[in-house]
Amino acid sequence: MVQKSEPPAAASPPKRRGRPRAYEPEVALGKALDLFRKQGFAATSLDDLSEATGMNRPSLYGAFGDKRELYIKSYQRYREEARAAMVEIFRQEMPVRQRLERIYASALNIYLSGETGPRGCFTVVTAASEAVSDPEIRAMVLDGLSELDKAFANCFRKAKEKGELPETADASVLAQLASATVHTIAIRSRARVPRKDLEAIVNGAIDVMVGARN
Amino acid sequence: MVQKSEPPAAASPPKRRGRPRAYEPEVALGKALDLFRKQGFAATSLDDLSEATGMNRPSLYGAFGDKRELYIKSYQRYREEARAAMVEIFRQEMPVRQRLERIYASALNIYLSGETGPRGCFTVVTAASEAVSDPEIRAMVLDGLSELDKAFANCFRKAKEKGELPETADASVLAQLASATVHTIAIRSRARVPRKDLEAIVNGAIDVMVGARN
DNA sequence: TGATTTTTGTACTGTCTTGCATAATATAAA
């Protein structure tokens, strides 16, 4: 029930009035995200979240609002992390094949990590569950799906410009295949398909998308 | 709370002793499946199931066991239906492209139907949720995933034999792409991506897999 | 008709759940 009683230790000590927080919101949100990813929304109780974050229930409400709001904030955090990883991979110049390999390696690392089981893709997990009945969550999931599509489309468009792909290649069709490959490994990782099988799927898909390695 | 009070009306009236059932197990299981697909395991209460099936809770227990057993039986029912649809499509001889079109059309019909929202693919939904923590359910999901892979692999192998695909085509790689396409439309359908977008994804994928239509 | 069997319907138990009210605690400001 204690997260780490050290004072914030942030760069600027803000000299806040009142009793100091016993938690760091960033850390707590990360813990909540981990739990939601593992168990889903409905199967995760506030007591579970309280234990995982080291915050008691009233503090959770004060910091993040009710369970649904906490879920939404957890999802936004997830998206930020995923986007950061993507941006990092897109910053440098490199051949398409290599870029795709990096993207899928990053995705596999994210999906397969987790102490008590593979964490999978939170967008996919949320699409399968809460997105159906909650319009606001659904809108976020749709945005997440299309962000991935767009990133891949961009990737293939650039490759065409650089002459790495034939002029006849359809960037958006390839992008949807690339997204589909992400989705299939996200699903399979949840069912604990071994990493090497997932890597084989990725390699086969890359060969089809950009041509087999000479 | 009443499913239809008519007597079984089945082909052979079995003359069972005791008070007759007020429900038909097959019908009730179908209703339970519908609800589980829509809401998932954790978000579905026994009261919900009781209302949907027209059976009261004790009858549910008597007929199907506890909630988890009912979920498992619902999933098995789903698989039987999915398999029946597949077998039907594989019975007749036809070109690969047409067979793929039929398979995806059938999948889309299953995923998009549902009065209160798209029902999606129960294998995918279950993989994302219960499969992580429940080994028995996970085993069933893995079986479902590989059954689809195998069906597609068979389809492509036959196509190679008939000369519809080049000898260099890798049936198992194509099969995993075909499965990935099923998974991506299953996910997207849950986020209520419009049917025509899903059809575009399917058509693009088919073109990549078996070559664009002249 | 009465006994037997099977299922239904009601009600109950104990646990878990969410959300909040209230008091105790720890800090800064006056």
Place this chain on the structure above:
DNA sequence: TTTATATTATGCAAGACAGTACAAAAATCA
């Protein structure tokens, strides 16, 4: 030292939940 403020911790209230016990009901069999 006192006061104001922000947070923690305890605990409560109302309801949802899973699962079961038990009596009433509806059929067959003797």
